[in-house]
Amino acid sequence: MNIMNTAHVRHGSNIGQNLTRREGALKVTGAARYAADHHPAGMLYAVLAVSAVARGRVTALDVAAAKAHPGVVDVMTPQNAPKLAHHPDEKTNPFAFRLDILQDAQVRYANQPIAVVIGESLEAATEGAVLLAPAYQAEDVVVRFEDGEHFVPAAVGVGAPAEEGHGDVEAGLRNAAQRVDVTYDTPAHYHNALEPHAIVAEWQGERLIIDTPSQGMAIAQGRLAGLFGIAPEDIYIRSPYLGGGFGGKGLIAGPQVLGIMAAKLVGKPVKLVMRREQLYGPIGHRGVTRQHMRLGADTEGGLTAIDHHILTATSRFDDFFEPSAGVTHTLYATPALLTRYEGMRFDTGTPLFVRAPGEASGSVALEGAIDELAEACGMDPLAFRLKNYAETEPLTGKPFTSKALRACYAQGAARFGWAKRPLAARMMTDAQGLLTGWGVGTATFPAHMFQASARAEIRSDGSGVVEIGAHDMGQGAWTALAQIAADGLSLDMDKLTFRIGTSDLPDAGIAGGSAHTATAGSAIHNATGAAIAALADIAMRDETSPLFGAGNAGVVSRDGHLYRRDDESRGESYATILSRAGLDSVEGRGEGAADQAVTENYAGHAHGAVFAEVKVDPELGQVRVTRLVGAFAAGRVINPRMVESQYLGGMIWGVSFALHEEAIMDRRTGRPVNGNLADYHVPVNADIPSVEAILIDEQDSLINALGIKGVGEIGITGTAGAIVNAIWHATGIRVRSMPVTLDKLLF
């Protein structure tokens, strides 16, 4: 931390304000330009041809037929694809997942790109891709747990151990007064951001200019630089707006690279937009899990052991194992804890990060099993959770940087009316005869931080500029980070020029792991602090300044002015200081990253409690969530409007997890059976009840200077479990296989 910063005090009134989205007017008028909205002069259209088999080889492509179609310019296949500097299977870092970019004729999953057709019109290129009429040599596929070998993976998630725990779980279970031994299944999910992956790529000599949605421009630059053998700074990425990301745009995907290769092949700008159906393959998904939960409790309802065994599948050619155990490491106090994994290889694309990767799937199993144990103990599920409240992080024993979960439980329960809940299942019926049930789930998500840099500038006209290559995928970075920036410079928002969304700006790290506001915000906080310090330094050295000699007491910044800290009546404006010094501007740079001393000694997590009411038709099995109340504590709230939206959106993803989403692969062919938005169900508005998110005040002086935790993913956790538990409370049926479709409730 910069010592000079600490001597100064900054005042601003933007953080905490309920500002509307700064780019809102552009989005409601259609003026916000997403990647596929670009159309450089001379642009051609590239269309993917994708594999209909999930494993095997492409043995023939009728390139001549495609080329003969009027308007088709070229066809890119493994034969003529531009040579790459790196093989796309080379693992250069933990985030370099293997890509399929026409390196050979091999097919590793259905919908893998096998050729790219480039045409003068989208229509011509699309038809050209059909005319390729590929032939395959197909091999047998595995897409079910029943059909292949299990093994213990070397690591799960990104480098996490496959087995962790403490204490004697078997003894804990043996000595328990009550036990549950249950298995929860969660299916594969696809991100289905409304904006499909798209790229408009243009080569200007050795310089590459791309419009493409990215949650991590610097990582993308690095990956592309490696593949194309050029310098990262010769790659210019524009990604000011993403039509949703949810993890699917965290890493550059093969099809985006193919768009760049196509542009290189034809020597013209190229636009490549994936079709919805093609997204079910090469861009990652939430891996399928089968989670065996064994829990024990003593006669008082205190946990004696948790054993969480996770079976999950990665692809046949790369490793990513859905890290579902994280929530179990975090949530409930237990003398014995064991989490372990087994893996399998499926003939699908490699699973990757989908909103709350690991936490979402783990949460439904843990919250379901905890609820079952509460039932076995004859306890109210909320009381049971409070009984097993973790005062320190269960896996590590570390204290929490902050934890306002009790307040979440209390306020959520009060708002929901939980106290009136009958203990037993199937006790409530509404006026129409629908079974009614109430359930609770605990939400949690780690407060990650990555690495980010920012640049701040104070100008002689009294205005400020803050630049950071941050990403707004809908969560509100344009607004929330600008609020931090304005306060960092003690300026009104209208005095601030705020730039994000292009790769020539300082690296903001990845917008993922719910860490973006904390990480980029910290970098902005430090950069603006450095700019203020530099400005103060100029003034304090200037004998003609009222700030001269403020010395160690430092200054106070407020409303574009600096004042002496030891005498706030003495001060002057930024403009005055810079004009007198004959400077156009003064600059500060800053970094954002976790404080290692804190992460080594403390556990940082956001928490929440979600309460759900469901109604179930007793004869027809139809379920509807009728009420959802979530209370969340995630440190400092920069913009309540944005934060509430993240919670509401996350909770609706929880509804989707519990009731709707399931990617189905045909067990014989490995092809998606429901790879489209008609058959892969996400909720429509009519599925959504009144949803309420309560923002619980939580001050965290340890997690980072601004006290920010993440809010983007926590809403999914807890919610799906609360719904499943409410379904039990309504019907007396424990459904342990997601999603809970009506056929599972015909009793």
Added chain:
Amino acid sequence: MKKSPVSMTINGQPVEELVEPRTLLIHFLREQLNLTGAHIGCETSHCGACTIDLDGKSVKSCTIFTLQAEGAHIRTIEGMAAADGTLHALQEAFREKHGLQCGYCTPGMILRAWRLLQENPDPTDAEIRFGIAGNLCRCTGYQNIVAAIKHAAILMAGAQQKEAAE
């Protein structure tokens, strides 16, 4: 393949162009006319991002051939604000009530909501939720979208009363 002439009125402006018969209306709007506000989320009429107003009805422009729109009066998101840039009540409401996050579904959502309010100026929550069931929001801002449409309904009713009074 020869192109066929087509003419229509888009946001009050006459348009005459040549298109291939297989060109979908959404591609015509986006690629040929550079009206990129309507988006493509699925291209198979499921997501609603491409919703426009055609001859007084909400339709999904990904599932109409351009030639079918011969002579049609079309409104897209680009035609919602007033000529001087003043936002339409719905645009204002979506912004104010935070009925948008990533914004990708927003133009289609607003166009559908606009027609919904023409057909039913004072809808209940349930009528709104079913009325826009063909517009997916993955972010998912369903709650605030309903709030925005209700707010717009009030603004629009107020504007009408004011007009009537004048």
Added chain:
Amino acid sequence: MNQFEYELAPNVENAVASGRSNGAVFLAGGTNLIDLMKGNLVRPTRLVDINRLPGLDRIEFLPDGGVRIGALVRNSDLAHDPKFARDFPAVAEALLSGASPQLRNAATVAGNVMQRTRCPYFYDAASACNKREPGAGCEARGGHSRLQAILGWSAHCIATHPSDFSVPLVAFDAVVEIDGPQGRRDVALEDFYLLPGNTPERETILAPGELIVAIRLPAQAALFAGHARYLKIRDRTSYAFAVVSAAAGLRIEGDRIVEARLALGGVALKPWRARAAEACLMGRRAGREEFAEASMLALQEARPSGENEFKIELARRLVVRAFERTAIDNTARLSPLPASIVNLTEEIQR
């Protein structure tokens, strides 16, 4: 999508003439056809646009109490016609249960009747499908079959028909008016659809060039106006195809049923008229026991075509529910919202 000739038909005569030519397909609302073309599942060489055929966009209420619906009437226009919704409430409910507002605005009534199955294997051009390629085999069999047929299926095809609209039409004896090279003919909608048998590629009795010009509901159908419902069970609250659906109608005099109608959707490759169930209710009380008996008869021939045995029991329960709802006089109120979630939406609205 392949290239094709586009032709705007000025009148029925020309349309029929053009429709006969090889590779020609009629284009109305296009909501299904265009998606099929995008998926390369059908590749017509000529599209005959019938959207502007004169006179086919009218709803005519016939002097005898029936109705003649022009082929090009849009789904939403029909559903929202107040007189139609009053006289044929189950049909209006079915229309509103289908698809989304935008699709209902674009889709025509004849197009709705003509829509193809939503079997995922039919839609996946890489799967074997006897409908698309006779003799190729049926990859749906042994595949993901949760939503497939439980009635009337064959070894060659286990798909279901997706239309909601057609279900009450079949229940209430709708007739399809067809124009074609051989002139006009009327066919009962129930007979218009063909079960798969050995020829699943043949879906309707339409001959090349034949065109639906209107759909008629007889005066008798309006006699059920007070007791007619369409209930649809689906996996999400709106905007999903039926797991199973039921159109039911009762005529009740005193405490006795004098006539009953029942057709099931989502169970077979055509709307499934359950005449045995109808017959068993004649002269009986409108009670749960009677309806349960009818439900057993309605599904007596049902058998699973895969992992979909649950649909049989679900359909039975739905039949009971549909008749129970139908037995309540519904002349006074018809929900503006789709039927399957009436209870729940009423809950929300409070």
